[in-house]
Amino acid sequence: MKWMTDITIKGPDQPIEYTDPLLLVGSCFTEHIGNRLQDLKFSVLQNPHGILFDPLSVCNSLVSYIDKKVYQPADLFFYNELWQSWSHHSRFSGMDQEQVLANINQSQHKAHIFLQSARWLVITLGSSFSYRLTENEKDVANCHRAPAQWFQKHMCTIDETVAALDNTLYRLFRFNPHLRVIFTVSPVRHLRDGIVENNRSKARLLEAVHHLVNKFNRLYYFPAYELVIDVLRDYRFYDIDLAHPNYQATEFVLEKFRQHYISAPAHQLMDQVQQVITARRHKAFQPGTNAHRQFLESFAGKTARLREQYPFLDLSEEADYFESGARRE
Structure with missing residues (x-):
């Protein structure tokens, strides 16, 4: 009896080798892949801005690495007794402004250097919803539990997402001509947005990513989203919140990534x-x-x-x- 839907996964002609440096950015599912590769001693740098969900935040972070942006005190704000950055995850927040800036800029410098020699960039997009400050329409990567009235919530259109990623890819390939990019869409369900809205959000990401993959010959799509939503397709593969894939689901997806995206000679060494x-x-x-x-x-x-x-x-x-x-x- 057949219990799962088949899925065709087309990996790159030249898969990931053990000596290939990999930069991973995006949602929390990015870190499942990154942590596993890091444990196995691949050369990995993940989320230099911290976890990012929407395509605009991902693009802004990548451009900042290319430009080697140096953050200034004016880029921080003080809230809930902490100095924080609208561009960064709360893991960078702290009580000492100078230390927060030092940590952010150290991460910036490291990402700039790493990106110059990276052979692979893995981008995991989580949501089409982006947030902007009401007072100045500045893009926000993390709301840091600030009041909802501080923000405008916006679902990026397919055209907006394509344009942002297209421009970023152009700059990336000029900065590092050897770079290849793997896109994934996170299988984590953003239920706070609503089930219908979550599905619309994911659909826009999928359409935008496939438009770009069909346009460039150095772009690939790994179907993490489909592996959980369509192949496993059961709440027993979700955590108690019914939104995050559990350990078994994550292991299943990671095994598929290994099988199709990492070179066969590397498998024995990984073991x-x-x-x-x-x-x-x-x-x-x-x-x-x-x-x-x-x-x-x-x-x-x-x-x-x-x-x-x-x-x-x-x-x-x-x-x-x-x-x-x-x-x-």
Whole structure:
């Protein structure tokens, strides 16, 4: 009996290699992909502005990396005892204005340098709804729990989204001619907007993204949205809020990404690295036993061989853990 709808996923002709630097920006689902790749020791930089949902905020952030924008005190505002930025996620907010600016500009500098040599950019769009300050119509990436009357809520049209992304892509390809871009649409449902409005919002993102993918030969679409909404298609694959995909759904999507977007030779190395990572996180019930010491020594050797064979892998923390643990025991 057939339990799932089939889906055709066309990956790039030249898939992601282990040595390819990847910049990931966009919604919280971006970080599921980014965290997994980071755990497996890919060269990853994710969300230098923090989580972003709408295409205008994503485009503004990418342009700021190209321009190496330096944020000034006037770019911050004070609310709820914190200095905050309308362009950044609340993870950058803080009580010390100078420290907030320093963290933002450090992230800007890092993103500018990374983007120059990145081989892949993964953009995950979450919603067509954008927000603007009522007083000056400034685009807002995060409302920081400010009163609703401070903002105008706007659903970007397909043309607006295409224009913003098109202009940004043009600048990106001039800045880094080797860059390739993977678009995804987040399967997270924005139920606060309403079910009908959420579906309209996602539909606009899908139409805009496919228009661009058909226009450029360096753009690809990974169907994270369809894998959850159409293939899994069941509330048992959602978290308790019925909006966010749960662990099983996320793992399913990530496995499809690995299968179709990461090169076959990298798969074996990913499995070896995963073994080391899993061993590093293992909590021994009896750490003083000979068996545990042999376990540590075994993985110290495996880690050393991986580092020697693949010098681009940063396994220094794992190597220190196994080696120091074996010596203590």
